[in-house]
Amino acid sequence: MIPLAGLLVGILAGLVFDVSVPLELQPYLPIAIVAALDAVFGGIRAVIEGIFNDKVFVVSFIANVLIAAFIVFLGDQLGVGSQLSTAVIVVLGIRIFTNVATIRRHIFHA
Secondary structure, X not given: OHHHHHHHHHHHHHHHOOOOOOXXXXXXXXXXXXXXXXXXHHHHHHHHHOOOOHHHHHHHXXXXXXXXXXXXXXXXXXXXXXXXXXXXXXXXXXXXXXXHHHHHHHHHOX
């Protein structure tokens, strides 16, 4: 019940307040979102498997976002930002689809 209330409060806050991302941070936003989704689907998988730990989830969530953003930042500094962004998206995409496949198998027993 509390996570659902937190989600509702977050959605309402996003609708009420005008949130804008500074121009210099905009290249990192898609990467951060995909990294956060990876942690979320990993957390859902852990809940279904009965091994969820809230501390692990929070650390994983923050670490995924920071590491992914750092890799893209490093790529920008080296002049290969788009290639490293693509690499991060591919790796995290594979992890997301793996977690979703596991969740689907648990739900549908297939």
